[in-house]
Amino acid sequence: MGISLGLVGLGSFGSAFARLFKSHPQVDRIGLCDREPERIARFAEDPFFQDKFKPSDAYASLDEILKSDLDALAIITQHWLHTPQAVQAMGAGKHVYSAVPLLSVPDGDEILDWCDKLVDTVRRTGLRYMYGETTYYRPSAMYCRRRAAEGGFGDFVHAEGEYLHAFDSPGCDLREVSRQRLAGAAGAEWSEKLKGYRRRGIQDGPMHYPTHSTSGPICVMNAHMSRVCAWGYRNRTGEPYFREGQPDPAGRFSNETAHFLMSNGATCLIREYREIGNPGNEGFRIFGTQGCYRDGTWFDKNGWAPLTAEQMRDPLPDQVLKAFAGADPGVYGGHGGSHAYLVHEFVDAVAGDRMPAITAWDAVRYTAAGVMAHKSALADGEMLAVPDWGDPPGR
Numbered sequence: 355m356g357i358s359l360g361l362v363g364l365g366s367f368g369s370a371f372a373r374l375f376k377s378h379p380q381v382d383r384i385g386l387c388d389r390e391p392e393r394i395a396r397f398a399e400d401p402f403f404q405d406k407f408k409p410s411d412a413y414a415s416l417d418e419i420l421k422s423d424l425d426a427l428a429i430i431t432q433h434w435l436h437t438p439q440a441v442q443a444m445g446a447g448k449h450v451y452s453a454v455p456l457l458s459v460p461d462g463d464e465i466l467d468w469c470d471k472l473v474d475t476v477r478r479t480g481l482r483y484m485y486g487e488t489t490y491y492r493p494s495a496m497y498c499r500r501r502a503a504e505g506g507f508g509d510f511v512h513a514e515g516e517y518l519h520a521f522d523s524p525g526c527d528l529r530e531v532s533r534q535r536l537a538g539a540a541g542a543e544w545s546e547k548l549k550g551y552r553r554r555g556i557q558d559g560p561m562h563y564p565t566h567s568t569s570g571p572i573c574v575m576n577a578h579m580s581r582v583c584a585w586g587y588r589n590r591t592g593e594p595y596f597r598e599g600q601p602d603p604a605g606r607f608s609n610e611t612a613h614f615l616m617s618n619g620a621t622c623l624i625r626e627y628r629e630i631g632n633p634g635n636e637g638f639r640i641f642g643t644q645g646c647y648r649d650g651t652w653f654d655k656n657g658w659a660p661l662t663a664e665q666m667r668d669p670l671p672d673q674v675l676k677a678f679a680g681a682d683p684g685v686y687g688g689h690g691g692s693h694a695y696l697v698h699e700f701v702d703a704v705a706g707d708r709m710p711a712i713t714a715w716d717a718v719r720y721t722a723a724g725v726m727a728h729k730s731a732l733a734d735g736e737m738l739a740v741p742d743w744g745d746p747p748g749r
């Protein structure tokens with residue numbers, strides 16, 4: 355028996371997942387929710403959706419769709435809404451898939467507070483929650499988890515992770531992304547909220563959205579960050595992108611570099627850079643006493659072995675792969691082919707009434723590390739402890 359699922363947020367990123375969720379063989383019914391009616395119409399009028407969508411399953415707000423009898427929601431809205439909406443949805447009895455980040459706002463203490471609320475809500479309701487971190491299902495992460503499970507790394511020594519995304523990248527200019535996010539009703543509300551942070555003197559930084567870089571080392575080593583010292587680099591050209599809405603005339607950090615001690619005794623270097631001569635890179639490297647992974651290559655005492663994406667990927671069930679082939683010519687979707695795996699894992703977990711791979715406990719570990727790194731950078735590298743919420747039940 356399949357599940358019913360509502361898609362909340364049909365903008366540019368939500369749209370990238372819509373056809374995959376609809377195509378999954380365990381999804382029997384699709385709901386569509388967005389504050390902008392034209393976004394719903396785009397999918398409601400698409401013949402591809404007609405066999406699983408009915409006009410009565412179109413919703414103009416989160417409050418409306420929460421009154422429905424849909425089993426689960428995929429929340430892919432704006433970055434300041436994800437966790438508040440996920441908590442609200444689980445309070446209404448819905449299983450939740452939430453896009454990253456958990457919550458990207460200038461106030462790190464507010465982010466940590468929502469980490470608390472998320473874990474508490476999942477524990478209290480017993481509902482299925484999955485965090486849509488794309489790095490977890492990149493081919494490199496799947497391959498390294500298999501190697502780790504068989505002991506191929508030996509003892510973990512060191513790891514590195516980075517998300518390099520220049521603010522003026524031709525492929526995804528962050529200034530344009532910001533303009534798009536501020537458009538529409540949700541963007542107007544966010545503009546007003548930002549004024550409050552500015553009045554309070556709260557300074558933002560790239561480590562408040564760290565999950566693409568922190569999740570790789572964490573999920574491979576099955577360990578979390580416990581202590582951190584970090585430093586920041588401030589823009590020196592007067593670029594408005596780093597100054598708008600910031601209380602410090604010098605602007606916020608454009609780049610932040612953090613050094614962590616892991617719970618397993620290994621060290622980890624994380625880079626979150628928004629002003630860098632690199633159009634974009636998400637990646638990680640893992641170093642162990644017996645084996646190492648770096649840049650698509652496995653190294654051990656037998657030499658080195660370059661790997662293809664297909665060699666590194668875990669297999670998807672045949673029926674799922676066939677269904678996705680009809681939804682997207684690329685089959686696996688974006689972010690290194692992670693989209694298909696994220697969709698399948700959540701749908702299958704809800705349908706099978708099991709805990710998904712990327713839980714609330716994982717999500718807060720990915721997030722809190724960055725919050726404390728930013729606090730350390732603001733304090734000129736002060737060593738700080740990283741809070742932890744423990745392991746998910748049964749792990």
